Amino acid sequence: MIQKDNRYKKIGIMGGTFDPIHYGHLIASKWAKENFELDKVIFIPAGVPPHKKEREVLSAEHRYFMTLLATIDEPDFDVSTIEIDRQGPSYTIDTIKELQAYYKDIQIFFITGADAILEIHTWRNYEELIKSCYFIVATREGYDTKELYKRIEKLDQKFGKRIFHMKIPPVGISSTELRNRIQQGKTVKYLIPPMVEEYIKKKHLY
Numbered sequence: 204m205i206q207k208d209n210r211y212k213k214i215g216i217m218g219g220t221f222d223p224i225h226y227g228h229l230i231a232s233k234w235a236k237e238n239f240e241l242d243k244v245i246f247i248p249a250g251v252p253p254h255k256k257e258r259e260v261l262s263a264e265h266r267y268f269m270t271l272l273a274t275i276d277e278p279d280f281d282v283s284t285i286e287i288d289r290q291g292p293s294y295t296i297d298t299i300k301e302l303q304a305y306y307k308d309i310q311i312f313f314i315t316g317a318d319a320i321l322e323i324h325t326w327r328n329y330e331e332l333i334k335s336c337y338f339i340v341a342t343r344e345g346y347d348t349k350e351l352y353k354r355i356e357k358l359d360q361k362f363g364k365r366i367f368h369m370k371i372p373p374v375g376i377s378s379t380e381l382r383n384r385i386q387q388g389k390t391v392k393y394l395i396p397p398m399v400e401e402y403i404k405k406k407h408l409y
């Protein structure tokens with residue numbers, strides 16, 4: 204655990220496609236805020252998700268609105284359009300650099316699920332990225348925790364302690380499953396925030 208240094212604000216970044224946002228994202232963010240004593244968590248919907256090329260993603264505007272609705276009643280959370288406003292693929296390294304240039308006195312903790320860290324070596328300039336921020340990796344159902352710990356240990360040996368794992372209550376939800384359920388006319392109640400569910404219905408998404 205990183206000791207609190209009052210010269211710096213500790214900001215969590217929850218990056219995602221959020222197509223749609225669900226309780227897995229929200230729980231990981233809230234638990235990261237609490238466990239790592241973060242000052243805030245900023246949700247950053249990817250404008251053009253770099254690794255989601257195999258299918259068409261919903262427009263950035265809809266994903267942004269759903270993220271806003273999901274976080275509106277939570278003072279610990281903010282939403283940023285930094286990646287939506289940028290042209291081209293939303294590489295995390297570009298976002299971290301932009302945030303660090305703007306806020307001089309922050310420590311950034313990028314929050315991900317286990318799946319993301321297992322393939323971090325495929326991310327744009329991943330070595331530079333790991334050196335420039337910390338990572339909080341939430342356990343995720345369906346992903347082997349032992350494999351995750353091994354992967355983190357290897358990265359620690361290479362980069363020093365930059366990556367922290369965090370156990371969260373297993374939330375067996377993915378956006379893929381939610382999209383499938385909606386397409387089949389099945390309920391998504393209790394899986395996503397009610398206002399997001401209403402928005403999806405009203406706009407006839409998925």
Ligand SMILES: Nc1ncnc2c1ncn2[C@@H]1O[C@H](COP(=O)(O)OP(=O)(O)OP(=O)(O)O)[C@@H](O)[C@H]1O
Nearest residue numbers: 219220221227315316319341343374376377378379
């Ligand atoms: N249920 C969950 N538990 C823990 N982490 C999660 C969970 N769902 C998503 N995440 C993490 O949240 C981040 C953003 O995820 P994303 O928006 O791609 O959702 P997803 O459910 O993985 O989507 P999809 O099914 O479309 O791939 C990623 O780092 C992912 O690992």
Ligand SMILES: O=C(O)c1ccc[n+]([C@@H]2O[C@H](COP(=O)([O-])O)[C@@H](O)[C@H]2O)c1
Nearest residue numbers: 218219220249253254293294295326327
């Ligand atoms: O920078 C990269 O190369 C990169 C590759 C894959 C994913 N990411 C980021 O990881 C976050 C989760 O991505 P995804 O595809 O699981 O929604 C989101 O903020 C993406 O921009 C970043």
